[in-house]
Amino acid sequence: MTYTPPEQPDPTGGYQPAQPGYQPAQPGYQAAQPGYQPAGQQYGYAAPSTKRTLSLWGLILGISSILIPIWINAIAGGVLSGIGLAKEPAGKTMAIWGLVTSILGFIWAFIFWPLIITVIFAAAFQSQYGY
Structure with missing residues (x-):
């Protein structure tokens, strides 16, 4: 018995160039074919932004919700940062800081406004009754 090695595929795919100077595809490279998709890209999935x-x-x-304590800014900043964290890998750090500042702004809005309202009522009570 003699050993016969298996046939190796032709790196050019059996295609002979019609033009001089044509370089065949590199081994391991798959040329675009109908229905072919590169690895990692599947139907229905978008490439990362x-x-x-x-x-x-x-x-x-988030920053504006700390500077101007309005809880609507904090909620909007948190929502946009959460979506950005999920869909924008390039902006991951900004999205995390946006979430942090939005949470701090939300907490600050619920500390700031009761404090201001209490001070206003105390000033009005003191001026009316003289205590």
């Missing part, structure tokens, strides 16, 4: 728009707006609204 390199934009950071949602993360940036979430951070801006």
Whole structure:
């Protein structure tokens, strides 16, 4: 018995170039064919975004909710930062800071406004009754 090695596939795929100077595809490279999709891309899935728009707006609204204690800004910043964290890997750090500042702004809004309202009522009570 003699050993016969298995046939190796032709790296050019059996295609002979019609033009001089044509370089065949590198081994391991699969040329685009009908129905072919590169690894990691499946039907129905979008490629990760390199934009950071949602993360940036979430951070801006989070910071503004600390500077101007309005809880609507904090909620909007938290929502935009959460969506940005899920859909924008390029803006992950901004989205995390947007969530942190939004949470702090939300807490600050619920400390700030009761305190201000209490001070206003105390000042009104003191001026009316003289205590």
